[in-house]
Amino acid sequence: MPWSNQGGGPWGSGGSKGPWGSGPQSSGPTPPDLEELLRRSQDKLKSVLPGGNLGGRGVLLILLAAIFVWGLSGFFRVEPDEQGAVLRFGQYNRDAYPGLNYHLPYPIETVLTPKVTRVNRIDIGMRLIEDPRRPTPQIRDIPEESLMLTGDENIVDVDVSVFWLVKSGGVADYLFNIQNPEGTVKAVAESAMREVVGRSDIQPILTGARQNIETAVHDLMQKTLDGYQAGVQVTQVQLQKVDPPAQVIDSFREVQAARADLVRLQNEAETYANQKVPGARGDAAKILQDAEGYRSQTVAEATGQASRFTKVYEEYKKAPGVTRLRLYLETMERVFAGTDKIILDSGTSTQGGGNNAGVVPVLPLNEMVRKPGGSQ
């Protein structure tokens, strides 16, 4: 991982350049290198002058050569992703930019070259673990970092990555103003994250407010770090995971399911309604068509009957008596043609012979009804 800062601060690559470790040095400014150097040059002299026989010119030459080599040791290289800060007797003197540079040789000047363009990454709530056997890094959860309390006293599981680099123009701040930039960025990130999450209720955190949280954390972090004059620029705050804690995630899924059920029930009802109402409209249309038909039929029949009557009447008017009689007779004819008839002469005493006088005819009505149409 190119951004994992293994060195523990900008001094990591500096080697033994000075007492920049932790804690004050009570033994005074005695860089061991210088003593070493002196002793070594003395040794060298002794070995060169075993009997003190060599000429003074030779000694001078050796001295000049040593000074020359010493002078050359001031060349240094600043890599493209670095920026150099040159210190003269420990005092910040000037910046050095990528390429070949020169500073007066040690112990007059020294140089620090922090990587200023490298984007550092800090993960909170999880760690990426490089595993050479797998193509993607594994994620290990760190619950004590990722579980946080929300404003409504719920707990939410948040993983976040913060990307930062040395502020442009802030190299001096970054190098000289703060003891532990990386640790500070991490501590500030955690603190800001929890502060922002603590201000909000759980629901917006889980649903829509990611962007807002990222922005708020970013702003708060930048503000705090600027307050320290840490020379750190936070480039991005990225929420990796925002979930309910594992212990309750099922309940949250259940709510999702219930919400889906709500929509489903509603849709089902709407399906029913969409079926029912048009069905009723169909029924209504049928009823109206039937009624319309009935009306037309009734009117048509009436018109037919009326015109039939009118026609008959017009003919009737021309010869009322005859037509009336004819109609009567024709009707009677048709009526009598289809019925069983029994003709009884009622006027027995006044008409016919006297042979059947006093005879009462018996009509077996029941019997006649019992076999209808039999005598036709």
Next chain:
Amino acid sequence: MRLGIAGGVIVVLAVIAAIIGYTALFTVYQTRVALVVRLGNPVRVVTEPGLNFKIPLIDSVISIDKRILDLENPSQEVIASDQKRLVVDAFARYRIKDALRFYQSVGSIEGANSRLSTLMNAALRRVLGEATLTHVVRDDRAALMARVREQLDREAAAFGITVIDVRIRRADLPAENSQAVYDRMKSERKREATEFRAQGSQRGQEIKARADRDAIVIVAEAQSKGDQMRGEGEAERNRIFAEAFSKDPDFFAFWRSMQAYEQGLKRSDTRMVLKPDSDFFRYFADPNGKPREDGKK
């Protein structure tokens, strides 16, 4: 030979000069402040970085970090004013302002850290103990942190330290309380889920009921309109009949009666008992067919 001796002398002198220079000079680094101590007695403080002189062997130099320093505090339990317990994990950032006082009172950064840690714990308990849990977590976190910083800063001034910031890294419930929170979250979600489902069936029923009602209303309205149309049809029929039949009501009565007889007296289910003296049989007995005086029509 003389040259050689002179060279040797030069070298020796140079070495001696280097040793004297080395012990009389000291470097103050950009990140540090130097305290010059003469035989155990601090005589001056060098704040400007660069090269400085001291008396060899007599003066010693103590260099003190002037950067912003870390104070990481282990988490501790704090009881809020509403008796709720919180596990608070805070950190501070401070700077050594007065190197001499710092050196005299605490001596080293380790010493300062342990003293500050105690003070910070006390300040945290004091300040957070006056606030409720909601205030700590939600409403007043920044203000409370500022108050802790103020108190700590006041107390740390005695060590020559200025406290730049105190921040609560974590303020969480203890593990045993977390379980209660989880249980509550679960029950809340359960309630929410039940509510959603109930709402769903309620809305579903509402929609269905409205559909049913709409259907009934649609059919009923159609029925009513249909009946009206039927009535119109019948009215029209009556009008047509009245118009036609009123031309000669007498003839209509006759004609309609004829039709009624024909329709009414169906064949096969009708038996008639007739007297031959009815009008129909007028010519039955008499070819002249005089109508009878007492006969009906």
